[in-house]
Amino acid sequence: MAVESDVLDELHRIRNRVPQLTGSLAATVDGLVLAHDAPGTEPEGLAALTAAALGVAHRTAEATARGGFRELLLRGADGYVATYAAGPAAVLTLLADGRVNVGRLHLEGRRSGARIGELVADRIGQGRGRAPAAEHVTSPAAGARPIDTLPVRTPQRPAHRPSPQAGAHRRPT
Amino acid sequence: MANLETSLKECLSSIDGASAAALVDYTSGMALGTLGGGKEFNLEVAAAGNTDVVRAKLRTMELLGLKEEIEDILITLNSQYHMIRLLKGRGGNGLFLYLVLDASRANLAMARHQLRRIESELEV
Numbered sequence: 435m436a437v438e439s440d441v442l443d444e445l446h447r448i449r450n451r452v453p454q455l456t457g458s459l460a461a462t463v464d465g466l467v468l469a470h471d472a473p474g475t476e477p478e479g480l481a482a483l484t485a486a487a488l489g490v491a492h493r494t495a496e497a498t499a500r501g502g503f504r505e506l507l508l509r510g511a512d513g514y515v516a517t518y519a520a521g522p523a524a525v526l527t528l529l530a531d532g533r534v535n536v537g538r539l540h541l542e543g544r545r546s547g548a549r550i551g552e553l554v555a556d557r558i559g560q561g562r563g564r565a566p567a568a569e570h571v572t573s574p575a576a577g578a579r580p581i582d583t584l585p586v587r588t589p590q591r592p593a594h595r596p597s598p599q600a601g602a603h604r605r606p607t
Numbered sequence: 608m609a610n611l612e613t614s615l616k617e618c619l620s621s622i623d624g625a626s627a628a629a630l631v632d633y634t635s636g637m638a639l640g641t642l643g644g645g646k647e648f649n650l651e652v653a654a655a656g657n658t659d660v661v662r663a664k665l666r667t668m669e670l671l672g673l674k675e676e677i678e679d680i681l682i683t684l685n686s687q688y689h690m691i692r693l694l695k696g697r698g699g700n701g702l703f704l705y706l707v708l709d710a711s712r713a714n715l716a717m718a719r720h721q722l723r724r725i726e727s728e729l730e731v
Contacts, residue, residue, distance in 0.1 A: 535662075537636030537655030 437557045441469040448546045454534035459527045484527050518543040521551025608730040615642040622721045624713030633658045634701045692722050
């Protein structure tokens, strides 16, 4: 269970570094919550929505040959939602108000994403004894969808796997 | 009138001791253009960090009730000068030019003068 607390520590750290952050969430690419620090939002719902957005992002990147997923930025009238890749198996989603320094948000988000990716990769490495980094190279060879074959983690709260997202990141094979 | 690339190049070529320059949007903290820097001096980090500097000063002035505008900000380090010059008018609102100077080679008065000229000619 060490990964959850390490990831949560990382979320607290980024919260301290970016004052305009209103919430943060680390989730697996298939929409399960790893850790969250987002008062006032429902983490399961946000993780599920993130997974859905990732599915579209993956396919868009693939269709336009932009390479593997790195980040998503959404700007609403009152703030930002940014999602950063955290290794091949997880993502980091940050919620920020409209006055946030986006440059800094990117710097901290990318750094934290990489850190969380390492934490998750360590755990997967122990469990499976294979190199998850190879999956970062999204290529036609990834016909076997790495996303779905990753070990599913036990979420912090009673799991309900959001059904609309089940096929969201499926690519035509 | 000069465009962004020309202005950044002019910063490095016509100002003695200049080693890096950037045009930064301080509403977002992201750089519109950068020149120089490199591995040992990440201008993206500098853009984000100095955005906080500019915002802090603007907010302080607001709290003090000063109805003034910032022309420029000078930061003196041991071996470097960092200059921030806010753009005025012509759609340049919310932008600043950021310049890194080697303190041993730069002429501060001249650098400030040149930067003012470059800023006045810059068309974004």
